Amino acid sequence: MSTPRPAPRTTAPPSPAGPRSGLAHHAIGSxxxxxxxxxxxxxxTVTAGAAPVAIGMAGPAAPLGYLLSGVLLIVFAAGFxxxxxxxxxxxxxxxxxxxxxxxxxxxxxxxxxxxxxxxIEVGLLAGLGRFAESALGDLTGLHLAWWVWALAGLVAxxxxxxxxxxxxxxxxxxxxxxxxxxxxxxxxxxxxxxxxPDGPQFGALSPGHLGxxxxxxxxxxxxxxxxGFEATALYAEEARHPERSxxxxxxxxxGFLAVFYxxxxxxxxxxxxxxxxxxxxxxxxxxxxxxxxxxxFAGARAADAMQLLLVTSAFAATLxxxxxxxxxFYALGRERLLPRRLGTVTAxxxxxxxxxxxxxxxxxxVVLATVxxxxxxxxxxxxxxxxxxxxGIMLLQALAALAVVGFFRRDRRGLPAWxxxxxxxxxxxxxxxxxxLVCRHFALLTNAxxxxxxxxLVPLPMVFVLGLAVALxxxxxxxxxxxxxxxxxxxxx
Numbered sequence: 001m002s003t004p005r006p007a008p009r010t011t012a013p014p015s016p017a018g019p020r021s022g023l024a025h026h027a028i029g030s031x032x033x034x035x036x037x038x039x040x041x042x043x044x045t046v047t048a049g050a051a052p053v054a055i056g057m058a059g060p061a062a063p064l065g066y067l068l069s070g071v072l073l074i075v076f077a078a079g080f081x082x083x084x085x086x087x088x089x090x091x092x093x094x095x096x097x098x099x100x101x102x103x104x105x106x107x108x109x110x111x112x113x114x115x116x117x118x119x120i121e122v123g124l125l126a127g128l129g130r131f132a133e134s135a136l137g138d139l140t141g142l143h144l145a146w147w148v149w150a151l152a153g154l155v156a157x158x159x160x161x162x163x164x165x166x167x168x169x170x171x172x173x174x175x176x177x178x179x180x181x182x183x184x185x186x187x188x189x190x191x192x193x194x195x196x197p198d199g200p201q202f203g204a205l206s207p208g209h210l211g212x213x214x215x216x217x218x219x220x221x222x223x224x225x226x227x228g229f230e231a232t233a234l235y236a237e238e239a240r241h242p243e244r245s246x247x248x249x250x251x252x253x254x255g256f257l258a259v260f261y262x263x264x265x266x267x268x269x270x271x272x273x274x275x276x277x278x279x280x281x282x283x284x285x286x287x288x289x290x291x292x293x294x295x296x297f298a299g300a301r302a303a304d305a306m307q308l309l310l311v312t313s314a315f316a317a318t319l320x321x322x323x324x325x326x327x328x329f330y331a332l333g334r335e336r337l338l339p340r341r342l343g344t345v346t347a348x349x350x351x352x353x354x355x356x357x358x359x360x361x362x363x364x365x366v367v368l369a370t371v372x373x374x375x376x377x378x379x380x381x382x383x384x385x386x387x388x389x390x391x392g393i394m395l396l397q398a399l400a401a402l403a404v405v406g407f408f409r410r411d412r413r414g415l416p417a418w419x420x421x422x423x424x425x426x427x428x429x430x431x432x433x434x435x436x437l438v439c440r441h442f443a444l445l446t447n448a449x450x451x452x453x454x455x456x457l458v459p460l461p462m463v464f465v466l467g468l469a470v471a472l473x474x475x476x477x478x479x480x481x482x483x484x485x486x487x488x489x490x491x492x493x
Contacts, residue, residue, distance in 0.1 A: 022237065022345065029240050032169035033232045033249030034256075039172040040228030040320035041257055043264070044179035044313040045127075048290045048306070050221045051265045053444075055289075056281035058218035060274040063266035064205050065215065065222040070258020072430045073226050076397060077254050079404035079424035080233075081247035082415055086407070088236035088246075093396045094331060096233070098486030100403025104475070106486045108467035109399055110332055115463050116392030117325040118359065120227070121318060122366040123385030126377035128153045128314040129367075135307045147371050154363055157319050161326060161356035164349045165238055168323060175316035180260070182306045186290075187267045189298035196270040203274065205266070217441045223434050224390045224445065225261055228320065229254045234327045268293060322359060329355035335485055337470060379447060387445035388456045394435050395460065401428035 054062045080096075087095050093113045098106020129150030137143045160168045190196060232250045236242040269277045271293040280289050295303035330352035333342025346353045370381045401424040408420040438445070442453045475482040 022350070030245040030249045030252070032166065032173070033235055033239060033245060034253050035169050035172040035176055036235065036320050036323065037229050037231050037249065037253035038256060039176045039316040040231055040324070041226060041253075042124075042179075042313045042317035043176075043257070043260060044183060044306070044310055045317060046225040046261065047183060047264050047268070048310055049287075050225060051268060052281045052287050052289045054218045054221040055265070055269060055277050056286060057221075057444075058215045059278035060201070060203070060269055061210055061215055062218055062222075063262050063269060064207065064210065065218045066225065066261040066265055067205070067258060069219065069222040069226060069434075070254065070261065072223075072427060072434070073229065073254050073397075074251075074258065075423050076401055076427035076431065077229075077250050078419050079427065080400060081250050082420050083404050083407055084233055084236065084246045084250070085243045086413070087233075088242050092231070092233040092236075092327075092331075093400055094328070095486045096400045096407075097396070097403045100406035101399065103482060103485045104468050104471035105399070107337060107471035108464040109396055110328065110337065111463040111467035111470075112392050112460055113396055114325070114328045114332065115459060116389040116396070117321055117328055118362060118389075119385040119392070120389035121321040121325050121359070122363045123382045123389065124314060124318040124321060125150050125154060125157075125363050125367065126370060126381035126385075128311065128318055130378045130382070131314050132311045135311050139304055139307065146377050147367055150367050150377070151364075153315055153318060154360060154367070157315075157322050158356060158360040160319060161322055161360070162346070162349065162351050162353055165235070165323070165351065168319060172316050172320060175312045179309050179313045179316075182294075182302065182309050183260075183264055185302055186294045186298055186306070187264060189302070190267050190271045190293070193297055196273055198270070198273045198275070200270055201274040216437050217444045219434060220438045220441045220444050222261075223394065223438070224386075226254065226257055227390050227393050228317075228324070229257060231320065231324050234324050271297065322356075322363075325359050326352050326355040329358060336474075336481065337467075337485075383446050384448060384452070384456055387442060387448075387453075388459065390445065391435070391438055391442070391457060392460050394431060394438060398428050398431040398435060401425070401431065 051062065054065065058065060083096060083100070087099055094106050094110035096106075097109040126146075129146035129148075132149035132153075133144065133146040136149070160171060191200070229250065232246050232253065236246050239245045268290055271277075272280050272289070277289075280286055285292065291303050291306060294306050329338065329342045330345070331343070332338040333340055333344070333355065335343070341354045342352070342358065344354060345351055366381065366385075369375075370377055375381060404424040405421055408415065412420055439457065442457065443450075446453055446456060448456070471482070471485065474485070
């Protein structure tokens with residue numbers, strides 16, 4: 001077999017902003033990449049917010065659902081990280097799909113990614129406001145409207161976005177450490193008290209539970225818990241030794257999430273007993289079952305701390321998706337698929353300032369629209385926009401898996417066939433099945449009627465077709481510019 005070798009890089013023409021227009025090179029390492037990814041997944045938000053619903057649907061099968069979803073995405077990561085050694089572009093999915101399935105398809109994927117990341121970010125911002133309103137009002141007596149907290153979070157996130165990316169990584173690292181710590185305290189307390197009323201129930205991980213009626217819906221929530229793990233590729237241009245750090249961070253992140261989610265949800269089931277957990281989740285106060293179990297096993301202070309850390313978890317996730325959205329704006333502006341101003345950075349911090357301002361303005365408009373129309377920030381803005389974003393990112397993951405096969409079709413570059421053919425095809429098939437499940441059970445994500453759900457899904461194929469049309473227009477009018485699409489790589493030196 002030949003030694004793996006990076007593909008030749010093609011660099012874009014100099015930007016109007018000059019040679020220092022690129023993102024900061026060699027700025028972040030593997031650890032910071034992991035912080036960005038795991039913080040975006042928001043373990044505490046998933047455990048306290050989504051896991052009770054998953055348990056209500058599938059009972060003791062819920063932990064296995066998170067495990068199997070994690071295994072599928074580990075299989076996806078095998079091919080994804082193989083390709084990351086040869087494609088380093090802040091557009092991530094855009095570049096991967098374009099290099100593997102054709103430039104026009106890549107542009108369509110780019111527009112889907114832009115919509116999906118922005119949808120999740122603005123939804124998380126509204127959720128942050130609601131969580132802060134509830135937690136800080138209950139614990140401190142400071143009762144402010146949700147939108148006040150959302151706007152405060154937006155200002156803080158915008159400022160962090162304008163500063164060096166390493167500062168965002170440090171903030172995410174602290175927030176992530178605290179939310180993981182409180183969950184570890186909860187888990188330790190449960191097992192220190194014998195593992196719940198029935199003790200640790202290893203039978204909950206039996207595949208026999210997967211035949212239940214609510215398992216399909218449960219997988220909607222389980223796979224959604226991992227959304228954002230692929231964001232390591234977004235920072236390839238800013239990473240130190242991306243050919244090593246991006247694959248390493250991706251594998252560490254998805255592996256950690258798979259194990260941590262599985263163990264934590266299993267602990268929640270054990271805390272109530274495998275036979276009773278589903279009934280509790282579906283009963284009065286079921287959505288608060290994680291806080292109630294923490295209060296019972298670890299004490300009131302731990303439960304109060306968990307409630308506060310839910311706010312920081314939402315803030316960290318919002319910041320992570322904000323950074324991801326701005327990098328898509330930057331990448332597409334650099335390649336003239338959006339206004340070129342978006343493809344520039346500041347000279348001092350090398351941050352994509354124009355993209356940060358635009359993304360922040362869009363989030364502000366959504367907050368104002370929610371307030372002016374009197375909609376609920378959680379049940380409407382948060383759930384609806386996240387539903388669209390989750391489906392969009394799952395679609396992109398399936399396309400990226402196919403793109404890996406296409407990229408290595410003629411030259412595997414010394415890599416084994418299982419990694420660049422078998423694993424990506426298996427991941428694509430699994431993601432396609434889950435995507436169908438998500439669309440069939442989309443109301444579980446949005447809690448909305450059928451007409452609204454259709455309206456939330458339709459924009460995804462629409463923007464994909466728009467991207468195709470834009471790419472084909474460029475090919476007709478500027479063939480040389482079309483040939484450069486998706487080939488811009490991180491400049492090193």
